[in-house]
Amino acid sequence: MATEIQATKTMRKIMADHFFELDRAAKDGRPRIAWCTSVGPAELLRGMGFLVYFPENHGAMLGATRMAASCIPRANSVGYSPDICSYLTSDIGAYLMRTTPLQKAYQIEAVPRPDVLVFNTNQCRDVKDWFAWYAREFKVPLIGVHSYHNIGEITDFELRDIAKQIEGLIPTLEEVSGEKFDVDRFRDAVRLSRETSQLWRACLEAAAAIPSPWSFFDATIHMGPAVVARGTQEAVDYYRILLAELQQRIQNQVAAVEGERHRLYWEGMPIWGKLRSLSELFASLKTSVVASTYCNSWIFDQLDPAEPFESMARAYTELFIVRDEAYKERYIENCHDLFRFDGIIFHDAKTCPNNTNNRYGMPARLAKKLGIPAITINGDLSDLRCYSEEQARTQIEAFIEQLEGR
Amino acid sequence: MIYVGVDVGSSNTKVVLLEEDGKLLGSAIRRSGTDFSAAAELCLGDALRAACLERESCEMRTVSTGYGRRNVAFSDGDRTEISCHARGCFHFFPQAATIIDIGGQDNKVIQLDYAGRRTGFKMNRKCAAGTGAFLEEMALRLDIPLGELNGLAQQSTEVVELGSYCTVFTATEVLEKIRQGRKVPDIVKGLFLSVVKRVLEMDSMGERVVITGGVIAFNPYLATMLEEIIERPVLVPPYPQLTGAWGAALLASEL
Numbered sequence: 001m002a003t004e005i006q007a008t009k010t011m012r013k014i015m016a017d018h019f020f021e022l023d024r025a026a027k028d029g030r031p032r033i034a035w036c037t038s039v040g041p042a043e044l045l046r047g048m049g050f051l052v053y054f055p056e057n058h059g060a061m062l063g064a065t066r067m068a069a070s071c072i073p074r075a076n077s078v079g080y081s082p083d084i085c086s087y088l089t090s091d092i093g094a095y096l097m098r099t100t101p102l103q104k105a106y107q108i109e110a111v112p113r114p115d116v117l118v119f120n121t122n123q124c125r126d127v128k129d130w131f132a133w134y135a136r137e138f139k140v141p142l143i144g145v146h147s148y149h150n151i152g153e154i155t156d157f158e159l160r161d162i163a164k165q166i167e168g169l170i171p172t173l174e175e176v177s178g179e180k181f182d183v184d185r186f187r188d189a190v191r192l193s194r195e196t197s198q199l200w201r202a203c204l205e206a207a208a209a210i211p212s213p214w215s216f217f218d219a220t221i222h223m224g225p226a227v228v229a230r231g232t233q234e235a236v237d238y239y240r241i242l243l244a245e246l247q248q249r250i251q252n253q254v255a256a257v258e259g260e261r262h263r264l265y266w267e268g269m270p271i272w273g274k275l276r277s278l279s280e281l282f283a284s285l286k287t288s289v290v291a292s293t294y295c296n297s298w299i300f301d302q303l304d305p306a307e308p309f310e311s312m313a314r315a316y317t318e319l320f321i322v323r324d325e326a327y328k329e330r331y332i333e334n335c336h337d338l339f340r341f342d343g344i345i346f347h348d349a350k351t352c353p354n355n356t357n358n359r360y361g362m363p364a365r366l367a368k369k370l371g372i373p374a375i376t377i378n379g380d381l382s383d384l385r386c387y388s389e390e391q392a393r394t395q396i397e398a399f400i401e402q403l404e405g406r
Numbered sequence: 407m408i409y410v411g412v413d414v415g416s417s418n419t420k421v422v423l424l425e426e427d428g429k430l431l432g433s434a435i436r437r438s439g440t441d442f443s444a445a446a447e448l449c450l451g452d453a454l455r456a457a458c459l460e461r462e463s464c465e466m467r468t469v470s471t472g473y474g475r476r477n478v479a480f481s482d483g484d485r486t487e488i489s490c491h492a493r494g495c496f497h498f499f500p501q502a503a504t505i506i507d508i509g510g511q512d513n514k515v516i517q518l519d520y521a522g523r524r525t526g527f528k529m530n531r532k533c534a535a536g537t538g539a540f541l542e543e544m545a546l547r548l549d550i551p552l553g554e555l556n557g558l559a560q561q562s563t564e565v566v567e568l569g570s571y572c573t574v575f576t577a578t579e580v581l582e583k584i585r586q587g588r589k590v591p592d593i594v595k596g597l598f599l600s601v602v603k604r605v606l607e608m609d610s611m612g613e614r615v616v617i618t619g620g621v622i623a624f625n626p627y628l629a630t631m632l633e634e635i636i637e638r639p640v641l642v643p644p645y646p647q648l649t650g651a652w653g654a655a656l657l658a659s660e661l
Contacts, residue, residue, distance in 0.1 A: 348531075367526070378531050390473060391512065395529055398488035402524045405489075 002283065003254050005218060007242040014225050014234055019106050025051050026112035032177045033112050035134065037127045038227050039297065039319060040120040041145060041166050043193045043312060046231040047186030048173050053112050054228050055130065056123075059087025061101040062094055063272030063382030071097060072383055085126035086351040086382035092133055116176045118169065119144035122322050124354040143172050147317065152324045154317055162313035187305040189231040190312065194303035196230040199239030201299045206246040207290040208338050211255030213246050216266045216289040217279035218256060226298040261286040262403050265335060267293050268347030269355050269381040274389070281393060285400045291339040293320055293332070294355070325360055329369070336370050342403055344374040345396070350386035375399045408459070408466045411654030412446050412481065413490065414438055414474030417510030417538060418620060419445040421453040422651040424659065428497075432457025433648055442474030450480065469658040471650055473511075485657055487650050488514055488527050494653030495616045496522035498643040504612040506605055507650070508621035508628070510538040515609040528609045533572070536604025538621045540573050544597050547577050548590065555594055556625040562595035576600065598625065602632050616641045623647035 025031050034050040036042050038057065045052050062068040068086060071093030076082050078096065080089050094100055095111070102108040117131040117140060128144060135142035145165045148158050170181050200223070206213055214222075222242060229235035248254075264282075266289050271278065282289055302318060304311035320331055332344070344366060346358035353359070363374035375395055379387035408431060413420040419438045423431040434452030438445045454461055470478035471490040478484070491507045496518060505516040513530040534540055545552045566588050570576040576597075583593050601621070615636065617629050623646040633640045643649050 373526055375527075391529060394473075394486050394488070398486040398527060401486060401489045402527070405523050 002256055002258060003249075005214060005222070005242070005245060007222070007238070007245050010238055010241055011222055011224060014229055014238055016106055017234075018228050019102055019108055022051050022053050022112040023106075023108045032115040034173075034176075035114040035117045035131065037119045037123055037131075037144075039122055039316060039321075040118055041169065041312060041316070043189040043231045043303070043308070044166060044169060044186060045118060045173070047189035047308075048170075048177055048181060049179050049185070050116075050173070050177060051112075052228070052231075053114070055091055055111075056087055056127075057224070057228055058094075058100070058102075058111060059091050059382060060270075060272050061105075062090040063087075064275065065101045065104075066273045066384065067094065067099065067101055068273065068382040069384060071099070082351070082383070082385075084351060085124065085130065086380055088126050088130040089351075090382050091130065095134075095137075114138055114140050116140055116173065117142045117144075118173075120147055120316060121145065122147035122316055122319055124352075141172050141176060143169050145169075145316070147322055149322050150324050151317070151322055152327060154314075158317060159310065159313045162317055163309040166312055167309050183308070186308050190303050190308045191305040192233060192236055193231040193300065194305070196226055196232075196235040196239060197298070197300040197303060199236065199243055200226045201301065203239055203243050203246055204291070204295055204299070205338065206243070206250060208340070209250040210263075210340070211253065211257070211260035212263065212288045212290040213249035213254055213256060215256040215279065215282070216270075216292045216295065217275050217282075219292070219295040220270045220275060223295055223298055230298070230300075255288070257283045257286060257288040259286050260288045262343070262400060263288050263290045263339065263341040265289070265291050265332065265339065265341045265344045266347065267332065267344055267357055269294060269349045269352050271347065271379045271384075271387060272382055273384050274379075274387065277389070281396060285397065287400055289345070290341055291335050293357075296335075297321065321354060325362060328357060329362060329366055332366055333370065336372075341372070343372050343399060345399070346374060346376040348376050348378050350378070350380045351383055352381055373399065373402060408464050409655040409658040410450065410466050410468040411490070411651040411656070411658060412450065412468060412470040412472075412475075412478050413487065413648075413651035413654060414442045414446055414470065414472040414477060415487075415510055415620070415650070416473050416512075418647070419449045419472075419474070420648050420651040421446075421449045422648050422655045423453050423457055423459075424652075424655040426659070428656070428659075431459070433645070433651070435647060438474060442477035443479060446470070446474065446478040447480075467658045467661055469654040469661065471654045482658065483661055485654065488516055488529075489524070490650045490653035490657065491618055492516050492518055492522070492524055492653065493656050494649035494651075495618060495643060497652065497656055498649075499614070499616055499641050501614055502612060503614040503616050503641075504609070506615065506617045506632075508537065508601065508605065508617070508619040510620060513537055513605055513608065515605065517609070517612065526609075530604070530608065535571055535573050535576070536601045538619075540576070540601065541597065541621065541625070543573055543577065544580060547580060548593070550590070550594070553624065555597075556627050558591045558594040559598045559625070559627050561591040562589075564589075564592050565599055566592045566596035568596045568600050595631075598628055598631055601628060602635060605632075606635065611636055613638070614641065615639075616643065618643055618646045618649040620647040
């Protein structure tokens with residue numbers, strides 16, 4: 001049995017406090033609540049005094065608790081296709097069914113009512129459509145940033161435009177919050193977010209050690225504060241604790257997977273409802289999934305309090321998800337240099353084409369460039385109807401057998 | 407020592423018994439049904455009887471494979487069917503090759519190098535189009551015994567091209583072709599062509615192509631059609647339905 005990460009308890013408390021604080025605010029009407037996409041302008045919202053709620057985090061909870069299975073069909077029945085984002089369909093379905101994983105986890109009856117909805121389409125167009133549904137439902141403003149996609153070299157034009165779009169959110173946010181924009185408060189949120197991000201990067205890079213002190217499956221859980229609390233002192237404090245523990249594990253040769261024989265990279269979304277079974281499967285095969293594009297997606301080193309708008313624009317435009325194939329391949333090659341993995345697993349998430357990177361020939365190109373094998377697992381982030389456990393298991397076992405035979 | 411390979415597939419369970427020198431002692435095939443463990447036991451019994459052997463007097467070493475590989479109580483180890491088909495094919499054709507396995511529920515394309523090492527593999531996506539299940543469903547819709555499909559496809563004079571990707575949509579398309587008065591052999595050849603296309607979409611074919619699995623054992627005309635399309639010979643091992651179990655028995659000898 002792998003040794004449990006001690007920081008988990010603190011992480012759970014941060015997540016619980018996050019939801020309790022939102023629930024209180026929803027009941028009191030203050031502070032105002034902004035819903036924000038996971039890689040949206042959260043720093044600006046925090047800097048303007050909003051509490052920030054992330055529906056994608058709720059989507060992941062619906063997936064992990066497998067509540068998504070019953071919620072998705074409900075959204076399908078009101079016209080949201082089973083082929084679009086299953087975070088969207090499970091979340092809207094859950095709302096229509098008046099259910100949420102927060103009830104069981106924290107005895108919180110419902111997700112916090114938004115005062116404003118703020119998106120960034122850098123993830124996909126679905127986030128805007130998702131928020132648009134709630135904007136109609138709650139009759140609250142829907143504002144956001146329209147990002148560029150498939151970018152090679154980033155131009156000043158793109159950065160200036162995104163910075164302007166972020167700045168352009170301020171008047172509506174002021175109106176909703178009833179508070180004037182205070183640039184120093186904003187700078188402070190950017191500074192804290194940057195510190196969170198730098199620590200999160202250090203935590204993830206700890207997995208470069210052999211054996212790896214933690215795995216992708218651990219990181220998907222511990223990334224919670226990097227998503228929901230970045231821009232706060234609590235998140236910074238938390239990742240200091242986690243990093244210290246990971247460094248101690250490296251020193252003591254504590255491995256995420258005892259007897260680590262193989263190291264893999266996970267490309268694409270997690271399969272939330274199968275994290276545990278996949279983690280156990282890889283452990284039984286003495287294989288550690290040491291790095292992923294997904295967990296790296298919450299590293300925003302570019303944030304700079306001296307240039308808050310410009311640096312936010314850069315951080316949210318240099319992101320993997322909005323880049324072209326050539327950039328993405330270079331990115332994974334760099335990860336290979338750092339993490340020294342023996343193979344790549346591409347997850348083809350049926351309802352998440354934007355976060356799926358196997359569909360344009362990348363696995364074959366990377367396998368050739370890096371001289372390591374790659375496989376594609378068909379599945380989904382939350383809709384387990386798109387996932388065959390037995391097929392995936394056979395593929396993963398066969399992949400490890402292939403690595404053994406090399 | 408007898409080396410036993412058990413391939414508990416989604417449709418059928420296969421057992422191969424090999425002597426220490428690799429000679430085939432006996433084999434058996436039976437439906438997997440719903441109890442994989444029982445199917446494996448019964449199939450082993452069948453194979454032993456075919457080899458005129460008593461289980462109590464045999465020293466055996468077993469590797470199991472297939473969907474039910476972990477349900478075989480008498481197994482000494484399990485390997486995926488990808489490894490076992492690769493091993494079985496390399497035994498009969500020791501050369502670099504692309505192996506196509508058309509199974510009851512899934513297809514695999516496996517790339518082997520000159521030493522029999524696997525350099526890559528692909529499985530069909532979560533869709534049974536192009537697998538044995540597809541042909542079974544179509545035979546049912548056409549009310550034709552499965553065993554007659556191969557003969558009918560061979561009689562075709564003008565193949566009916568079917569455009570659908572999905573098994574259910576293909577069934578609808580087939581009904582439409584029947585209404586149009588198209589001949590059954592031409593439709594069946596169209597179904598075979600659909601299977602071949604689905605396989606060719608999965609991966610690139612190397613210089614040498616080997617095809618295995620239950621579907622090819624009963625429908626060898628598929629190999630002929632594949633040869634025509636890829637314009638090179640397609641090799642079929644002597645017992646295509648048993649290749650996975652054979653590979654498992656060979657792996658048992660290496661345990």
